[in-house]
Every structure is written in C-alpha cells, then in structure tokens.
Amino acid sequence: MAAANTVLAVLALLLGVSGVIRAKDPYLFFTWNVTYGTISPLGVPQRGILINSQFPVPNINSTTNNNIVINVFNNLNKPLLFTWNGIQHRKNSWFDGVVGTNCPILPGTNFTYHFQVKDQIGGFFYFPSLGMHKAADGFGGLWVNNRLLIPVPLDPPADDYTVLLGDWYTKDHTALEKTVDSGSNIGLPAGVLINDKPGKDRAPMFEIEAGKVYRYWICNVGIKTSLNFRFQGHAMELVEMDGSHTIQNLYDSLDIHVGQCFSVLVTADQNPRGLLHRDLQLVLEAQGADRHYKNIQQY
Ligand SMILES: *[C@@H]1O[C@H](CO)[C@@H](O)[C@H](O)[C@H]1NC(C)=O
Ligand SMILES: *[C@@H]1O[C@H](CO)[C@@H](O)[C@H](O)[C@H]1NC(C)=O
Ligand SMILES: *[C@@H]1O[C@H](CO)[C@@H](O)[C@H](O)[C@H]1NC(C)=O
DSSP: OHHHHHHHHHHHHHHHHHHHHHHHSOEEEEEEEEEEEEEOTTSSOEEEEEETTBSSOOOEEEETTOEEEEEEEEOSSSOBOEEEETOOOOSOSTTSOOBTTBOOBOTTOEEEEEEEOOSOOEEEEEEEOSTTGGGGBOOEEEEEEOOTTSOOSSOOOSEEEEEEEEEEOOSOHHHHHHHHHTTOOOOSOSEEEETTBOSTTOOOOOEEETTOEEEEEEEEOSSSOOEEEEETTBOEEEEEETTEEOOOOEESOEEEOTTOEEEEEEEOOOOTTOOOOSEEEOOEEEEETTSOOOOOEEO
C-alpha cells in the first residue's frame, strides 16, 4: 500500500513537472474573422474566403513545440471548419478540423483551435475543409521551423519563400459543390495559381541575389490537379517532404500532388535570361503533371 502510494506520488510529481514544461512552450495567438469577399485571381470576379479582410490569407510561421491558438469567427452563411494539412495532432484529435471529428462552426459563432506543433519540421498548409470551400481559397502556409537547439541537415538559406501552387476554378464554390453532389465531373480548371496570382503579369515574385541559396516552401493547395514545376535554368535540391528531411538529390523539375508539400533549395547560380543583372529573377513554371493539361504559365 505504501509502495503504491509512493508510485502514485511520483506519478503525480512527474505529471506536474511535465505540465510545467509544457506550459513554458511559447504560444502563438490568432483571431480570424472569416468572411466572404470578392476576389479575382484570374481576372474574373468571384466569391472568395477572406481572413480579417485579407486576400491572400495569412501564412502561419511557427517553431516546433509552439502552442497554436486560433479563435475563428465564422461570418460566412455556411458552416465552416479549418484543417491543418499534415499536422499530427498527437495529444488529441479534437482540433483536426474535419467533419466527423469536429462539429462545424456554425454561421455567426466562433470556435478556438488549440494544438501544438511537435517534431515535424517542414512545410504544411491549412484550408477550409467543408463543402467546396477550398475552391473559394482560404488556404495558407503553415511552416514549422526547427528550434535552434535542434540541428537540421542544411545551412540556413539567404531567405525563405512561400510557394502555394494550385489549380483554380472561376466558378463559384457552391456551383462546384452542386456539380460534385450530383455525381458529375467539375471539369478542367480555369488555370493554375502561384500564391494566388496568375502567370500573365510576369511580375517578379521572388527577389534573389546572384550566388545565394534560397529555400522555397512549396505546397499543392489545389482541388485535383497534380502539377509539375521547375525553376527555369536552375536545379532544385530537395531537402524536406511533408515534415521529414530527405536524401538531398538534385532535380530539374518535380511533380507535386494535391495535399503534398516539400521544400527545395535553389542556388542563384544561373542567369536564365542571359542578362548580367545583379538581381536575378527565377521563373517558375507549373503545368499539369499528366502533361495533358496545357495551361503552362510562367511566373
Ligand atoms: C468581421 O468582419 C465583418 C466584415 O468586415 C464585420 O462586420 C464584423 O464585425 C467582424 N467581426 C468580428 C468579430 O471582428
Ligand atoms: C469566442 O470568442 C470569445 C471572445 O474572444 C472567447 O472568449 C470565447 O472563448 C470564444 N469561444 C469559443 C467557443 O472559442
Ligand atoms: C519564419 O520565421 C523564421 C524565424 O523564426 C525566419 O527565419 C523564417 O524566414 C520565417 N519563414 C518564413 C517562410 O517566413
């Protein structure tokens, strides 16, 4: 009996201690006011999902062991959930944000997500998981950096860049939802977006300096199209995939399927335009990986 009591006391002490350690992990707090707004990423005005009136919606940049607390106010006219694609919810599944595990956040109400990012160092993304909400955007990057005491098998890059790739439909998401619900095919997308921008304007997206190494955190946030991308004239060194560090091979182009994320290092050691500018511009091309999808765009 005495022994059992001692064991219990030790257990209580351990639990208490671990509780104290957990409480020390930093918190990131967010308040998201989710509304509809008019967006026109392909030049066609359509209904999109905004967070705090912003489009594109924010990325979350976190570090392992961070506690993430997001108070979501649903000001859409439909139930809403956000899911954290690829994030392991190790302690419980009640904040995973998929229907069946979570009750949808009803219009006019709010719900607070609370989860901790643990030993998954890499790039992920979040998106609204109900209906065809994802076709109205509302997706953003969720980066998990290493704490300084955790070594990673790559040198710190000169800068980090976010690359959210995805097919895009200009039809309203509720029309797409009806099509899917009636058992029909939603057909080919209207285009491919990179960070919610089309390729047409050819505006510089990433500033790079000759000779430096940059890390690109890339996710396919689309609906159904596998994409192939490359940086014109440059090799990519794959360093991480869905939160695991990889064998570091060089690739000219990579296929990325819906829901996948990886990060690559690119050294600005080529000049794709043959110009001797100090600041180079990388060109990113995305196209359907099945090669049947012809909407090739340059960024
Ligand atoms: C959310 O945004 C809408 C539209 O801008 C505004 O009317 C509403 O008061 C906001 N709600 C909260 C909780 O901030
Ligand atoms: C809703 O938001 C209020 C005000 O920020 C907060 O006190 C409350 O805990 C939230 N409710 C839920 C269910 O998250
Ligand atoms: C995230 O924050 C870290 C510092 O904690 C910074 O080094 C890094 O560049 C940021 N990443 C992105 C993608 O903004």
